[in-house]
Amino acid sequence: MTQGGTNETRHFRTAVVPAAGLGTRFLPATKTVPKELLPVVDTPGIELVAGEAADSGASRLVIVTSEGKDGVVAHFVEDLVLESKLMASGKSHLLEKVRKAQGLIEVESVVQDEPLGLGHAVSCVESVLDDDEDAIAVLLPDDLVMPRGVLDTMARVRAKRGGSVLCAIDVPKDQVSAYGVFEVEDLPDAVNPDVLKVTGMVEKPKVEDAPSTFAAAGRYLLDRAIFDALRRITPGQGGELQLTDAIALLISEGHPVHVVVHRGSRHDLGNPGGYLRAAVDFALDSEEYGPSLREWLTQRLQQTGQ
Ligand code: G1P
Secondary structure, three states: OEOOEOHHHHOOOEEEEEOOOOOHHHOOHHHOOOHHHOEEOOEEHHHHHHHHHHHOOOOEEEEEEOOOOHHHHHOOOOOHHHHHHHHHOOOHHHHHHHHHHHHHOEEEEEEOOOOOOHHHHHHOOHHHOOOOOOEEEEEOOOEEEEOOOHHHHHHHHHHHHOOEEEEEEEOOHHHHHHOEEEEEEOOOOOOOOOEEEEEEEEEOOOHHHOOOOEEEEEEEEEEOHHHHHHHHOOOOHHHOOOHHHHHHHHHHOOOOEEEEEOOOEEEEOOOHHHHHHHHHHHHHOOOOOHHHHHHHHHHHHHHOOO
16 A cells, blocks of 8 residues: 555556746746745745655656756755765754655656646656556646645545546635636535536636636646647647646546545745745744744734734
8 A cells, every 4th residue: 555545546656747837926036946946944845746746646756847947856866965965964854854855756857848838748748658557646836735635535536436636726706817717516426525526627717707716726637538638729828738728628528527625725836925925834833943933923013013
């Protein structure tokens, strides 16, 4: 048995992390540092997502990168010079931190050579899959979905109902235009009321056109049929090949798609505002930094009269 479930329920070995974007919302920091390496307290977002993939039972992480973003994969490579320095100076707690990423999961990368969209990024992975892989997990590194475990529930739903399973969050109506949004139906036989059938999906609709307030939250368990659908879509929202459009195409052809509504918290690391919230949230929970941060924040908020 693996950490994230039995082979019967897991149904996927490969977790895909699209990380080819330019990180323009974080410029100038992302001029030289890939967005996925920015630390949430002391751990890069990509390591948090790799940990979640490993916990869910994936054995391989395929990172989709682009030119200039080699550092994202390098984060998972053993650094013998650094390790021997830490060892020589007896800094075993730091050594443990440094070694964590490389021990999590087997990491490889594929290059997306043109920024043609999330759907295109996912399609770049097909060539490295083994023939017997029926499904892949996709984790968007901008999304931190907590507590971990939604992929386990999604895998159980796929084992029961087949097809593809996505993670949804219920967002305020005025925010739907930032997301892929689901049209859903209740399942009469659902034991878990947070599992819904998806009857349609639209990328970043106008508020008045949104079919619901259930939005895609960056976790997908996709049947291999997605690759064929990705070959058949044309550029959509923003002129990009959208993963949402390939999923909508599959739904229109009768492929079963369900969502698991995640009721926990979620951070958006894709913009400085969301990233800061994630950092503060994690830091408040940290034994090392939590107490003094709490004290300082309280004083700071009093000073500004908030
Ligand atoms: C992407 C997806 C969107 C999803 C969102 C979640 O959009 O295209 O469907 O809801 O991630 O974060 P992006 O935020 O990359 O524009």
